[in-house]
Amino acid sequence: MRVSILSQPPPSSRIQRLRPKRLHDARRWKREWKERIIQALLFLAGSSSVAITLAIVGVLFYESLGFFRHVSIVEFLTETTWTPQFANPKYGILPLVGGTLVTTAVALSVALPIGTIVALYLSEFAHHSVRETVKPALELLSAVPTVVYGYFALGFIAPAMQHIIPGLPMFNMLSAGLVMGIMIIPYVSSLSEDAMRSVPMLLREGSHALGGNKVMTAINVVVPSALSGIGAAYILGISRAIGETMIVAVAAGMQPSLTLNPTQPAATITAFIVAVSLGDLPHGSIGYQSIFACGLVLFFMTLFFNLIGHFLRRRFHQAY
Amino acid sequence: MADVAQLIRYRKRQDLLFNIMGMVCTLVGLLTLALLLFDLAYEGLTRIDWQFLTSFPSRKAERAGILSAWVGSLCIMFVTMMSAVPLGVAAAVYLEEYAPKNRFTTLVEINIANLAGVPSIIYGLMALGLLVYGLGLSRSILVGGLTLGMLALPIVIVTTREALRSIPSTIREAAYAAGATKWQVVRYHLVPYSLGGIATGTIIAMSRAVGETAPLITIGALSFIGFLPPSPLQSSPPFVNFGWLGSPFTVMPIQMFNWVSRPTEDFHRNAAATGLVLMLFTLSMNAVAIYVRYRVRRKIHW
Numbered sequence: 001m002r003v004s005i006l007s008q009p010p011p012s013s014r015i016q017r018l019r020p021k022r023l024h025d026a027r028r029w030k031r032e033w034k035e036r037i038i039q040a041l042l043f044l045a046g047s048s049s050v051a052i053t054l055a056i057v058g059v060l061f062y063e064s065l066g067f068f069r070h071v072s073i074v075e076f077l078t079e080t081t082w083t084p085q086f087a088n089p090k091y092g093i094l095p096l097v098g099g100t101l102v103t104t105a106v107a108l109s110v111a112l113p114i115g116t117i118v119a120l121y122l123s124e125f126a127h128h129s130v131r132e133t134v135k136p137a138l139e140l141l142s143a144v145p146t147v148v149y150g151y152f153a154l155g156f157i158a159p160a161m162q163h164i165i166p167g168l169p170m171f172n173m174l175s176a177g178l179v180m181g182i183m184i185i186p187y188v189s190s191l192s193e194d195a196m197r198s199v200p201m202l203l204r205e206g207s208h209a210l211g212g213n214k215v216m217t218a219i220n221v222v223v224p225s226a227l228s229g230i231g232a233a234y235i236l237g238i239s240r241a242i243g244e245t246m247i248v249a250v251a252a253g254m255q256p257s258l259t260l261n262p263t264q265p266a267a268t269i270t271a272f273i274v275a276v277s278l279g280d281l282p283h284g285s286i287g288y289q290s291i292f293a294c295g296l297v298l299f300f301m302t303l304f305f306n307l308i309g310h311f312l313r314r315r316f317h318q319a320y
Numbered sequence: 321m322a323d324v325a326q327l328i329r330y331r332k333r334q335d336l337l338f339n340i341m342g343m344v345c346t347l348v349g350l351l352t353l354a355l356l357l358f359d360l361a362y363e364g365l366t367r368i369d370w371q372f373l374t375s376f377p378s379r380k381a382e383r384a385g386i387l388s389a390w391v392g393s394l395c396i397m398f399v400t401m402m403s404a405v406p407l408g409v410a411a412a413v414y415l416e417e418y419a420p421k422n423r424f425t426t427l428v429e430i431n432i433a434n435l436a437g438v439p440s441i442i443y444g445l446m447a448l449g450l451l452v453y454g455l456g457l458s459r460s461i462l463v464g465g466l467t468l469g470m471l472a473l474p475i476v477i478v479t480t481r482e483a484l485r486s487i488p489s490t491i492r493e494a495a496y497a498a499g500a501t502k503w504q505v506v507r508y509h510l511v512p513y514s515l516g517g518i519a520t521g522t523i524i525a526m527s528r529a530v531g532e533t534a535p536l537i538t539i540g541a542l543s544f545i546g547f548l549p550p551s552p553l554q555s556s557p558p559f560v561n562f563g564w565l566g567s568p569f570t571v572m573p574i575q576m577f578n579w580v581s582r583p584t585e586d587f588h589r590n591a592a593a594t595g596l597v598l599m600l601f602t603l604s605m606n607a608v609a610i611y612v613r614y615r616v617r618r619k620i621h622w
Binding site: 274 | 333343346352353409411431437446450453492530537576606610
């Protein structure tokens with residue numbers, strides 16, 4: 001039926017009567033231009049994210065350049081003390097990087113195991129209705145404002161830890177890291193669970209047919225198949241932990257010190273930036289510029305992990 | 321045979337054991353959340369009253385309140401929403417419907433994935449260098465809102481794209497077949513059908529923004545504000561007043577941070593009370609988002 005209509009073009013004279021040629025052209029011209037303008041505007045909106053990234057990189061580089069005119073890059077990367085307020089100021093980023101790494105390590109030692117087990121439990125063991133209620137509830141953990149977590153770490157966890165570890169200072173990286181780990185659980189579990197759930201049922205059935213129970217199927221089949229997705233989830237967790245600010249600023253102390261002992265207070269890169277921003281440093285001073293140099297280091301640390309995470313996730317999406 | 325029965329028993333026990341372990345781990349997260357709420361309520365609930373909500377900060381803990389903080393939070397959220405949502409939706413429409421598959425599009429996609437993972441304090445540094453010192457704007461509600469708007473942009477883009485992607489291509493094809501242009505398809509079909517998803521994403525992004533502290537501290541927001549921004553409405557023409565955009569501000573998380581870092585117990589109680597109000601904001605927004613998502617899922621059958 002359709003073919004027969006198409007094969008007989010309507011007489012052109014009738015179309016001409018319905019739409020005079022000139023009017024048709026004018027309308028069409030207007031319409032095409034409108035479409036083009038809209039497309040250009042949407043393109044600008046789409047490029048806005050690139051503009052934001054360029055602005056971030058530009059500002060960080062520009063202000064850091066002023067900083068590195070006073071402090072050599074070698075000193076910045078190898079000096080072991082960060083004492084910008086002293087008469088003979090030292091700018092070595094190592095103590096700040098150390099503080100960041102220790103709090104991140106503590107947080108990950110909580111978040112990765114718990115997050116992975118929660119993901120396995122929700123995707124392989126839990127009943128459908130349990131999953132549908134628990135998942136949104138767990139995601140609330142990442143919705144809690146981080147300054148509230150900071151209050152919790154300082155006002156509840158730190159005193160509780162002092163009972164367990166005698167002589168623990170009030171401000172310490174351990175309690176900040178633990179709370180940060182709880183905060184990161186949903187980042188790890190959500191993405192891992194999505195990855196595990198998209199492993200085809202066939203693989204699981206194969207394992208069950210060979211006599212594997214749920215645990216063996218989960219560990220020997222589901223986890224290896226979802227590995228790149230789980231990896232992406234871990235990377236996201238790491239990147240969150242490195243960039244987390246308020247928990248460490250409130251609960252880990254703001255004094256930079258080079259120590260790998262989590263029971264000691266120390267400042268992270270982010271906490272240092274907050275500490276400087278609280279005081280009113282004049283624009284263009286070296287203290288002002290130093291926070292941009294720190295920001296640059298932080299930006300590249302997270303950029304590195306974000307890019308790895310992005311490619312892992314993409315590989316995972318291609319796999320199934 | 322006994323061996324096999326034993327093996328089966330062992331494997332079943334293994335399953336049970338892991339099941340219990342999974343539940344325990346899930347409970348660790350949920351119990352922490354409950355404990356946190358309980359701790360806040362225990363310390364701060366008695367502090368919340370009318371006086372606390374309608375007073376300005378003060379040197380005396382018992383006379384201090386969060387009036388300027390919650391008004392500031394609302395103003396900032398308004399600016400954030402007005403800047404992030406239109407731009408984010410437009411960007412998502414471009415990437416999902418218009419963008420050709422080329423290097424630039426891939427670059428934009430990687431870039432958005434990275435922006436979503438950039439620490440919030442970096443946005444603060446950028447706003448400090450570009451908006452405050454570069455463009456010479458004051459540390460006002462406008463600058464704070466724009467900073468958080470940039471932070472919220474990736475969330476809005478990602479959720480809008482997901483909503484657009486879930487619309488079946490038959491809808492687009494039907495509209496094109498009826499003679500619609502690309503923009504008409506977007507304007508009259510795709511955007512209306514994805515409004516539920518856009519709303520969910522917007523609420524989630526706003527609930528993040530209301531709890532953000534670090535970027536606002538970095539741009540130099542004050543923590544002691546003893547006045548309100550000028551009213552957006554006035555009795556004489558033109559009836560709307562944009563003066564509030566240029567007003568200095570504080571927000572609830574900054575107020576809370578300020579009180580947490582003081583040594584006295586009374587101020588910690590104020591901090592807990594502020595935290596409780598803040599949690600009320602974020603949790604209720606998240607509840608609304610979950611409800612909207614649920615409604616949308618139930619209502620739409622393609």
